[in-house]
Amino acid sequence: MAQATMKKIAMSSACIMVGITRRASARSLATSGKNLSAKKKERELPAEGEITKSVFMSQSTDIYTNLALEDWMYRNMDFSNHHVMMVWRNEPCVVIGRHQNPWLEANVPLLSEREIALARRNSGGGTVYHDRGNLNITFFTPRERYDRKYNLELIKRALFRGFGIKSTINERQDLIVRDKYKISGTASRLSRLTGYHHCTLLVNANKADLSKALAKREHGIQTNATPSTPSPVANLAELDNRVTVDSLQTAVGYEYLRTPALHLGDGGQDMISKQRGFQFVNPTDDWFPGLAELKNELQTWDWCFGRTPDFTVSRNFPVPAELLAPSKVYSATEELVINMSVVKGLIDDVTLNIPPGFVESGFHGEASVITHLKGKRFTSEALSALQEAMLTRHMNTDVKKLDEKEQFVAKCFDQVVNTI
Incomplete structure (x- = not known):
């Protein structure tokens, strides 16, 4: 794919030569900012005319590799006189914000069932779905010259110049088309010296898979974690079938190279010729130690799930009449209530509120359940521990499986830890 994209770029109407970055030059670019000295006073940054630009094209489609590359550049490169826009794409995955x-x-x-990766990025913001139909873009600058509005306006111009697509920037700094459809979300990260702003553009993503992967369900979770704001979405290819990931990458890349570093002018071909151009980068330890x-x-x-802010879960489950003691008449629906607190992705405390009719029918596993679940991951690992705890009471008998009441408790617990 990378070679095909490069061929398209080289054959485009632009007059600059674009080539694959050799390992030595890539590493020299990447390591130029190492050992930056800590300065308490304000830095003196170069004038706009002294700044050059590059478009880095990642050769990986693995979400963890691309997030690592983004983080490596953020930590190690000096963007004072060299601004970088990185473009990248991934196999199907879901990417959550740092505090989600x-x-x-x-x-x-x-x-888990479809083996779709879940990744937690280092920036804030909401959850996004990626597949090969997304173009992901990261803008790197010194912190003092971080400008999210500049970046979004640049993308807007590329969409209009390349495809005649009109878009707007809403109050949440999402890119919107046709007044309401979101085509791009946005997030950022800032340190004392460096900043990056990244976004994903929907080109021809599988919207059915996106909807299923991000589907909201009954979960009973209470938390202070940052929530996502659902929005109707559209693919750019729905607006103009000429838009592909490759053609959009080319359009945004050239818009970036023809635009001055600090203001939204149009330097045209003359400015493009002064930049460092498009460069393939190979995200490996050999290039980026x-x-x-x-x-x-x-x-x-521990990173993807264990960094989740603390939360509690409370779920109520009506107990089927056939599992209750038949000698009583019940004035209301009898419910099994499961309450749980989760810290760093691990169960910290759990209680089962068991209705009297259920206890009288023979269930008495609450104490062992609580003992066995503490410290377990909020996953099917906890369900296995629960089943093991309930089986322990059968150890001195010939019964080697859960009875109907225990199976009901296990089924309810499964719905809690798997948030079905």
Whole structure:
């Protein structure tokens, strides 16, 4: 794909030569900002005319690799006189913000079933779905020259110049078409020296898969985690079938290169010729030493799930009449209530409020349930611990499976930890 994209760029109407960045030059660009000295006074940044630009094109389609590359550049590169726009795409995945709850934001059981990656990025903002029909863009600058409005206006201009598509920027700084359809979300990260703003553009993403992956369900979760704001979405290809990920990458890339670094002018072909152009980058340890370590951290359970802000869960489940003691008449529906607190993705406390009719019918596993569940992950790992706890009371008998009442409790618990 990378070679095909490069061929299209080279054959386009622009007059600059674009080539694959050699390893040495990529590494020199990447390492130019190492060992930046800490300065308490305000930095003196170069004038606009001294700043050059590059469009980096990641050769990976793995979400963890691309997030690691983004983070590596943020930590190690000096963007004082060299601004960078990175373009990248991924295989199907769901990406949540740094302060979000994955069980609230995504259909976690479905992702597991379909082997769709779930990733937590380092920036804030809401949850997004990626597949090969998305173009992801990251703008890197010094912190003092971080300008989200500039970046979004640049994309707007590229859409209109390249395809005649009109878009607007709403109050949440999303890109909108036809007055209400979202084509791009946005998020950012800032340090003392560096800032980046990134967004994803929907080109021809699978909207059915997007809807299923981000489906909201009954979960009973209470939390202070940052929630996403659902919006109707549209693919750019629905507006103009000429828009593909490759053609959009080219259009936005050239718009970036023809635009002065600090204001929204149009330098045209003359400015393009002064830039560093399009460069393929290979996100490996050979090019970016230490990248593998960053990637490994980003794909751990402790990062993706364990960094979730603390939350509580409360769910009520009507008990079927056939599981209640038959000798009593009940004035209301008898309910099993499961309450749980979760800290760092692990169950910290759990209580079962068991209706009298259910207790009288023979269920008496509450104490062992609480003991066995503390410290377990808020996943099917906890369900397994629950089933094991209830089975322990059968150890001195010939019964080797859960009875109907225990199966009902396990089914309810499954719906809690899998948020079905």
